[in-house]
Amino acid sequence: MAKRSKSSDRWLQRQRKDYFVRQAQGGGQISRAHFKLEQIDKRFRLVQGKQRVLELGAAPGGWTHYLENKLNGGLLIAVDPLPITSGQNTHVIEGLAGEDAVDAEIDQILDGSQLDLVLSDMAPNISGIRTVDQARAMDLADVSLESCNRWLKKSGAMTIKAFQGEGLDDWVADLRKVFAKVHVTKPKASRSESREVFVVAQGFQGGTKAP
Numbered sequence: 001m002a003k004r005s006k007s008s009d010r011w012l013q014r015q016r017k018d019y020f021v022r023q024a025q026g027g028g029q030i031s032r033a034h035f036k037l038e039q040i041d042k043r044f045r046l047v048q049g050k051q052r053v054l055e056l057g058a059a060p061g062g063w064t065h066y067l068e069n070k071l072n073g074g075l076l077i078a079v080d081p082l083p084i085t086s087g088q089n090t091h092v093i094e095g096l097a098g099e100d101a102v103d104a105e106i107d108q109i110l111d112g113s114q115l116d117l118v119l120s121d122m123a124p125n126i127s128g129i130r131t132v133d134q135a136r137a138m139d140l141a142d143v144s145l146e147s148c149n150r151w152l153k154k155s156g157a158m159t160i161k162a163f164q165g166e167g168l169d170d171w172v173a174d175l176r177k178v179f180a181k182v183h184v185t186k187p188k189a190s191r192s193e194s195r196e197v198f199v200v201a202q203g204f205q206g207g208t209k210a211p
């Protein structure tokens with residue numbers, strides 16, 4: 001059997017001790033990420049009833065599962081190049097957000113209607129070079145914002161994962177020009193040692209079409 005590296009040993013030990021990993025394993029949640037969305041939603045009341053929601057970076061499906069339980073007759077589109085565990089009614093698109101083919105599928109599903117909420121838990125492949133990884137993360141933030149410009153209704157909301165570092169403050173300042181309220185938050189379920197934060201933006205002002 002291949003010998004595990006010290007860093008994967010450390011990862012395994014941390015996973016075993018982690019409160020939210022154990023909660024997910026015991027409670028039937030697909031991933032620890034589930035609790036991050038739950039905590040954000042509790043605070044900002046993002047997910048309600050019959051909304052139309054686009055979820056970017058959905059695999060393995062923790063957020064998808066949470067959304068499926070909370071949306072009551074709404075529409076959910078989940079995008080990721082990796083496999084997503086989802087219910088029958090979720091529209092799963094296998095591919096990268098921002099790709100033409102993926103955009104075309106979203107257009108087809110929405111059929112002229114607009115979204116109430118854009119969510120992204122997308123994370124870039126980590127190179128280990130901080131500036132490169134931060135630039136990739138900011139590119140993903142831009143992809144989410146492009147989705148809002150294309151499909152989000154006026155007064156709609158967006159929540160994305162971001163990483164503290166170069167470019168984030170300016171990006172958030174620009175976001176305040178197109179959303180009425182913007183918060184940067186770190187839910188308890190997000191590891192304290194991680195630079196991960198979530199940007200919650202509500203009251204989109206850039207919508208062009210009626211909902």
Ligand SMILES: C[S@@+](CC[C@H](N)C(=O)[O-])C[C@H]1O[C@@H](n2cnc3c(N)ncnc32)[C@H](O)[C@@H]1O
Pocket residue numbers: 030031033034056057058059060061062063064079080081082095096097098121122123124125140
């Ligand atoms: C932290 S995981 C998401 C976890 C998920 N929210 C959950 O609750 O199970 C990040 C995901 O982002 C995806 N991802 C990265 N870049 C992407 C892109 N351009 N489009 C779609 N998904 C992307 C990765 O494939 C990965 O599955």
